[in-house]
Amino acid sequence: MLSSLLPSEGPLVKIRDLRLNFNTFDGVSKVLAGVNLTVEKGDVLGLVGETGCGKTMTALSIPRLIPCPPGEIVGGEILFEGEDVLAKSEDEMRELRASRIAMIFQDPTTNLNPVFTIEEQMIDAILCRMGEQSALGLTPFSRWQGSVREKRTEARHKAVEMLKRVGISQVEDRIGSYPHEFSGGMRQRVLIAMAMAGQPHLLIADEPTTALDVSIQAQILRLVKELVDEFHLSVLLITHNLGVVAKICNKVAVMYAGRVVETGTIREIFKAPKHPYTVGLLNAIPTRASRRGELQGIPGSIPNLLSPPAGCRFHPRCAHAMPQCAADPAPGMIPLTRTHQVVCHLFD
Amino acid sequence: MQLRYYIVRRLLLFIPVLFGLSIITFTVSHIVPGDPVGLAAGPGATPQEIEQLQHDYGTDKPLPEQYLTYMSNLLHGDMGRSMTSRHKVLDDLASFFPATLELVLVSMVLAIAVGIPLGMVSAVYRDRWPDQFSRIFALSSISFPRFWLAIVLQLIFAMTLGWMPVGGRFDVRQTLPRTVTGLLLVDSLLAGSLTDFLTAAKHIIMPAICQSLTVIAFTTRLLRSDVLETLQKDFVRMARSSGIPERVILFKYVLKNSMIATISTLGFLFGFALGGTVLIESVFDWPGIGLYALKSAVTLDFQPIMGITLFVGLLFSIVNLATDVVYGMVDPRIRYG
Amino acid sequence: MATQTAAVGGRAWLGRWRAENESELDEWRRGVYRFRQSTLSIVGLAAILFLIVVSITGPYWVPYPEDGTGTVHPAERFKAPDGGHLFGTDEVGRDVFTRVVLATQTSFKAGIIILVVAISIGVPLGSIAGYFGGRVNEIIMRATDIMLTVPGIFLALSITAALGPSVLNAMLALSITWWPGYARLVQAQVLSARENDYVQAARSMGASHRRIIFKHILPNIISSIIVKASLDVGFAILNLAALGFIGVGAQPPLPEWGAMIASGRRVLPQYWWYSTFPGLAMFLTVFGFNMLGDGLRDVFDPRSRR
Numbered sequence: 001m002l003s004s005l006l007p008s009e010g011p012l013v014k015i016r017d018l019r020l021n022f023n024t025f026d027g028v029s030k031v032l033a034g035v036n037l038t039v040e041k042g043d044v045l046g047l048v049g050e051t052g053c054g055k056t057m058t059a060l061s062i063p064r065l066i067p068c069p070p071g072e073i074v075g076g077e078i079l080f081e082g083e084d085v086l087a088k089s090e091d092e093m094r095e096l097r098a099s100r101i102a103m104i105f106q107d108p109t110t111n112l113n114p115v116f117t118i119e120e121q122m123i124d125a126i127l128c129r130m131g132e133q134s135a136l137g138l139t140p141f142s143r144w145q146g147s148v149r150e151k152r153t154e155a156r157h158k159a160v161e162m163l164k165r166v167g168i169s170q171v172e173d174r175i176g177s178y179p180h181e182f183s184g185g186m187r188q189r190v191l192i193a194m195a196m197a198g199q200p201h202l203l204i205a206d207e208p209t210t211a212l213d214v215s216i217q218a219q220i221l222r223l224v225k226e227l228v229d230e231f232h233l234s235v236l237l238i239t240h241n242l243g244v245v246a247k248i249c250n251k252v253a254v255m256y257a258g259r260v261v262e263t264g265t266i267r268e269i270f271k272a273p274k275h276p277y278t279v280g281l282l283n284a285i286p287t288r289a290s291r292r293g294e295l296q297g298i299p300g301s302i303p304n305l306l307s308p309p310a311g312c313r314f315h316p317r318c319a320h321a322m323p324q325c326a327a328d329p330a331p332g333m334i335p336l337t338r339t340h341q342v343v344c345h346l347f348d
Numbered sequence: 349m350q351l352r353y354y355i356v357r358r359l360l361l362f363i364p365v366l367f368g369l370s371i372i373t374f375t376v377s378h379i380v381p382g383d384p385v386g387l388a389a390g391p392g393a394t395p396q397e398i399e400q401l402q403h404d405y406g407t408d409k410p411l412p413e414q415y416l417t418y419m420s421n422l423l424h425g426d427m428g429r430s431m432t433s434r435h436k437v438l439d440d441l442a443s444f445f446p447a448t449l450e451l452v453l454v455s456m457v458l459a460i461a462v463g464i465p466l467g468m469v470s471a472v473y474r475d476r477w478p479d480q481f482s483r484i485f486a487l488s489s490i491s492f493p494r495f496w497l498a499i500v501l502q503l504i505f506a507m508t509l510g511w512m513p514v515g516g517r518f519d520v521r522q523t524l525p526r527t528v529t530g531l532l533l534v535d536s537l538l539a540g541s542l543t544d545f546l547t548a549a550k551h552i553i554m555p556a557i558c559q560s561l562t563v564i565a566f567t568t569r570l571l572r573s574d575v576l577e578t579l580q581k582d583f584v585r586m587a588r589s590s591g592i593p594e595r596v597i598l599f600k601y602v603l604k605n606s607m608i609a610t611i612s613t614l615g616f617l618f619g620f621a622l623g624g625t626v627l628i629e630s631v632f633d634w635p636g637i638g639l640y641a642l643k644s645a646v647t648l649d650f651q652p653i654m655g656i657t658l659f660v661g662l663l664f665s666i667v668n669l670a671t672d673v674v675y676g677m678v679d680p681r682i683r684y685g
Numbered sequence: 686m687a688t689q690t691a692a693v694g695g696r697a698w699l700g701r702w703r704a705e706n707e708s709e710l711d712e713w714r715r716g717v718y719r720f721r722q723s724t725l726s727i728v729g730l731a732a733i734l735f736l737i738v739v740s741i742t743g744p745y746w747v748p749y750p751e752d753g754t755g756t757v758h759p760a761e762r763f764k765a766p767d768g769g770h771l772f773g774t775d776e777v778g779r780d781v782f783t784r785v786v787l788a789t790q791t792s793f794k795a796g797i798i799i800l801v802v803a804i805s806i807g808v809p810l811g812s813i814a815g816y817f818g819g820r821v822n823e824i825i826m827r828a829t830d831i832m833l834t835v836p837g838i839f840l841a842l843s844i845t846a847a848l849g850p851s852v853l854n855a856m857l858a859l860s861i862t863w864w865p866g867y868a869r870l871v872q873a874q875v876l877s878a879r880e881n882d883y884v885q886a887a888r889s890m891g892a893s894h895r896r897i898i899f900k901h902i903l904p905n906i907i908s909s910i911i912v913k914a915s916l917d918v919g920f921a922i923l924n925l926a927a928l929g930f931i932g933v934g935a936q937p938p939l940p941e942w943g944a945m946i947a948s949g950r951r952v953l954p955q956y957w958w959y960s961t962f963p964g965l966a967m968f969l970t971v972f973g974f975n976m977l978g979d980g981l982r983d984v985f986d987p988r989s990r991r
Contacts, residue, residue, distance in 0.1 A: 063589060067580075091595070113582050115679060115681075116601070136596050376847050489922075494927075500964075503957075627930065
């Protein structure tokens with residue numbers, strides 16, 4: 001709590017030149033090849049890109065939730081509120097995840113444990129967020145201790161309150177249910193309640209609406225937006241849906257094949273995209289103008305990360321490719337404005 | 349309420365099982381080319397005596413009639429008589445079964461107590477030395493012929509070191525505790541005699557270890573692969589992202605999921621252990637139904653074997669039903685429909 | 686000229702076959718790679734190959750081939766292992782080494798026959814039940830379940846009680862108790878394979894039942910049959926020896942591990958070699974099959990992959 005009262009200096013999250021490999025049977029897959037990303041306090045940053053471009057891996061590397069092995073971080077730096085995440089011990093990381101980072105995931109069905117009640121799972125999560133792991137009560141016997149019971153009751157109150165806040169009705173009747181007794185949208189609400197039960201500084205939302213019915217998507221999105229305003233959250237929203245980005249984000253980062261290729265404010269990216277890939281991505285959105293069959297895709301397909309193209313990874317698909325794009329590695333972040341940066345030889 | 353219907357329905361399914369089992373055992377024991385009656389009568393028997401015996405056992409009637417008689421007797425709780433001991437098979441079963449039950453129960457408890465921690469360790473230290481160790485342990489304990497291991501243990505701990513009795517269920521010089529459950533470990537405690545308990549424990553420990561090794565191996569491997577699979581699940585990542593300590597994730601969230609899968613195989617393992625008793629009981633001279641079956645088989649005494657096979661089959665069905673019921677109780681997703 | 690055309694046609698066919706089955710071939714290559722990564726599986730495979738060679742060639746090079754039968758050498762009774770008798774001699778002076786080697790053949794033959802019989806009963810029944818479903822499935826699987834409720838060894842005891850003890854009857858008994866496992870495995874797999882999109886597609890295109898079963902379903906479940914079979918050979922050998930041990934399997938003078946251990950047991954601990962070496966040989970065999978099977982499971986089972 002103390003850290004948030006201190007005058008803030010520097011960004012909330014700063015990822016510098018992050019390199020992540022996956023060691024698979026077919027060889028080393030270079031999933032992240034020098035990711036640079038900054039989340040300022042108060043940002044709602046949308047991280048967009050095609051499936052498999054490394055969005056989720058980038059996000060998961062902040063709370064260090066990448067399975068290692070097979071994953072291996074081979075270079076770079078992640079700073080969270082100025083602290084070096086990669087240098088922390090397992091226990092410090094757990095502490096950090098419990099107190100300052102919250103996550104919600106894509107599929108609410110698989111993210112709740114099917115054999116525990118919602119109540120049990122929420123109480124455990126809330127206890128950790130409160131810093132009371134000792135009251136988790138691993139054995140049934142520890143439940144008999146007065147202090148443990150007290151803490152759990154307290155956490156239960158919090159759980160009920162949070163469930164009400166995320167819009168679940170008749171909470172008292174339903175909190176003892178098992179996940180399979182809830183609908184998909186309800187489960188996602190439960191997960192959001194679990195995530196928001198502490199006072200997280202950063203919310204990482206990994207495609208939170210993709211697995212839901214279209215009619216539920218809007219509700220969940222609205223809920224996230226409300227909570228963001230209410231808790232003054234900074235958000236890293238991962239999605240491949242630019243419509244969602246336009247609705248709730250103020251900044252965008254575009255990823256392609258393991259690198260962030262362009263970042264900027266919503267206005268900058270949507271009105272004046274610079275990177276050829278971003279341009280292609282925006283052209284691929286169906287709009288009124290494209291109704292008459294002028295919808296454009298990006299030719300080619302995403303590269304195989306086991307043997308990515310040399311130079312800029314986008315050059316085989318790029319209409320503006322120059323000889324140097326295939327020869328030289330892509331440049332670093334080239335600042336165009338204070339907020340708008342691009343990684344492309346065109347702007348060298 | 350639903351559970352009661354489920355159990356009743358499963359119990360009704362016992363009827364075809366019983367029918368099928370009795371046909372199997374009856375067929376098997378009536379393809380006899382040998383002459384069990386002649387054998388039971390002894391070499392000096394006159395043709396009249398043999399005829400009399402054949403009449404007594406009904407072996408002079410046509411097969412379908414014999415089967416009907418057998419079936420109707422069975423439904424009246426009559427499994428026939430042993431030709432060698434002249435005891436009723438049902439009585440023999442009642443006196444031999446507790447020994448087997450005790451042996452199987454102790455070995456199952458041992459197996460679970462060792463197998464589950466070993467499986468967890470194996471999964472947590474995947475591909476590191478504790479896992480390799482437990483893998484080799486599991487593989488070699490399935491591969492060891494159990495009866496051979498039993499002999500080796502007997503040789504070392506009973507014959508050479510003299511720490512354990514060679515065989516049997518209890519010391520012949522001591523008087524047995526009063527029979528309540530038939531399980532000596534329990535009866536001796538009920539009688540309040542610690543010496544008796546220790547004697548019984550000393551006798552059961554080696555057979556139970558031999559008996560449990562295979563089950564330990566199965567449990568370990570099964571739990572390992574299941575824990576590894578569960579650890580990949582999204583809800584584990586979710587729990588980690590909430591800052592729940594790894595220890596709690598493992599022993600609470602993952603273990604319960606994996607245990608459910610393990611429980612569903614307990615019935616099978618129980619049946620497996622039951623089959624193994626024949627060998628173990630014969631090596632340790634353990635007076636259970638396995639030894640009884642073996643002795644009957646050697647003397648071509650088919651009434652007891654039919655009885656035992658039927659009994660074991662039914663027992664196995666009951667255990668399976670019990671497993672399924674327990675499975676449904678621990679897994680909230682299962683609804684008895 | 687004609688042969689050349691055939692050869693060219695053959696090569697073209699091979700090329701086409703390769704191209705068509707690229708993904709399966711790739712899968713196999715990965716499988717082989719994974720198998721080679723696992724030391725234990727390699728050790729298991731090596732042990733099995735070694736024992737197969739021993740079991741086939743054994744009768745031609747054992748030191749005392751006549752000891753496989755009921756010969757008697759009263760002067761040689763219970764000799765401790767030495768240069769002349771590597772594993773010592775038994776109660777009638779026969780060479781234990783010779784008998785252990787010859788018993789390898791007994792066991793391997795029996796193990797393989799049991800499995801072949803079990804698979805040729807279980808797989809067809811399981812496929813039919815799984816594929817056609819409904820009442821057929823109900824009848825077959827009920828029967829299978831009933832067979833499964835009898836622990837094999839008790840049924841084996843009844844059969845030997847009825848037919849008299851011999852290796853052949855023991856094998857018969859084990860085959861009868863072994864097929865339900867395969868029927869169950871195959872039924873479950875066929876049931877889930879049947880629902881696969883590509884099978885549905887084949888069916889909607891009017892492919893015959895035969896074609897669907899052999900072309901689309903069986904190739905997909907063959908791997909689990911192989912894994913189960915490789916583990917089961919070891920267990921079948923173990924069970925056969927167990928029956929021999931309790932006296933209802935192989936009968937003297939046929940060399941068989943279980944029976945040898947049983948006779949050796951009577952003269953323990955003095956003549957320890959008599960039951961020790963057959964036990965070790967058996968352990969090696971079953972261990973080999975188990976390691977092989979475990980390795981194969983890692984190769985084939987997508988769940989154990991990372």
